[in-house]
Amino acid sequence: MLIVAVWLLTVFAWISLVCYMYLRYQKSNLQYVDGRSKQVALLLIAHPDDECMFFGPSIHKLLEIGFDVQCLCLTNGNFYGQGKLRTEELIKSLKVFNIKSENVKCLDIDVFPDDPNALWPIHQLSENIRKHMKTIANLHLILTFDSFGVSGHPNHCALRNAVSVVQKCHRDLLFYELKTCSVFRKYIGLLNLPISVALYICGKTSLVALSSPMQVWCNFLAMMKHKSQLMWFRYLYILFSKYMVINELIIIKDSAVT
Template identity: 40%
Template sequence: MFDPILVVACCAGIGLTLTYFTLGSSRVPVAKDDDETDDDVRPVRKRRVLIVTAHPDDEVMFFGPTILHFTQREGALVYLLCLSSGDYYGKGKFRCLELMESCRFLGISKENIMLYRCDELPDNPSIMWPVLRTANLINQHLHALDINMVITFDSGGISGHINHSALYSAIQYLVEEEFLPEDCEAFSLDSVNIFRKYLSVLDVPLSYAVSSCAFTVDFTQYSAIQRAMKAHASQYVWFRKLYMIFSRYVLINTLTRLCP
């Protein structure tokens, strides 16, 4: 009979080995301009990416690998649209300042950060944001900034927060109604079950293997994500510290293209 401890140790060893060779690589969606084959000399337009979040700290807790890929590896123009100040516990003023500092570590310029304080979109886990109002706000920025890639949460919202899910509903509405800019594509961050969510490094090879769009971090970028989270000092309590250690979202993001 096999020793169960030995079997677990071998599986963990294989997983860690595969993770070592996976971290630092990315599988990037092909931009629409890249599909053009009739004019090979035409320059490809730099990607203009909008990350849409609900609260300050969403950008680092969930989208860190994606943001760092575009700011550091690809050199894309990255914008962040955060649709609330995170004032559920009355700390919105401080959280806005923390967001600016976090984005500095992630490579997003201060002038590219847009933070909304809107009574119709409160930071509240029991209030669903109106789809049309949310969609219109997002769409204004997509067109004004000439965005060609927008990224937000999926319907599960990663953590189940309904403010996160509302962003998915809004962008899915824009996709279905064909309101996005002509060359803009929408992607959602994949939610996974709670077991995989906290597998940390052991989930990286599986996620990378089964996803058509995936971003991982190297060790330097992992340190940048940790520094960005510490910038959210008002939110950096013990359970968030544990999350930043064990969450696979700190190491890998997998995205799904939204279709009508």
């Protein structure tokens, strides 16, 4: 039994290594994306810390391709009255990714409270997103949550609904969503590698962003900037979460393909 177990572990290790090399260096993994003209990718998040808890691998991928990454956070994370502090933490976190503070904006609007029980008005949300988009030159790509919001948080889900409205007025842009996975997959980290490759090859995802070991460390350092949020369970999340290592992105239908 021990020999069989060792053999299975060895096979899995080799499969994982092949998957890692494939995702890191497969050029076709960049389809639909062209950052050669230093175009801008806008990351839409709901709360400070979303950027490194969920989108770290995507940020690295976009920067590697050549995008200028900017971030719009729809709240300042003021659920516990820490809005100013959390805004500062977001700026420090994104600085770890070499994203300048002038490319980071946190909104503080009464109708978009940091509150899991609040229903954000989608029309007003989309209008505020579009208003910010108008300030960005060479905007080419928008990335946000999918309709399940990774964790099911209503604020996350509202962003995806608003993007559907925004997209109708901006069909020249690319829109990507971060695929939500099952709770089981969410907490098995790198063991997701073969699954992520299979989903990509089968066309179930459009782009897979896989962090290198140094980029995973960068994601960790970025999370450490959110000191106000570092409860004990956050450390477990950092250690085991798939989203610290792998992002599976899906191009939102009807967006431009170039």
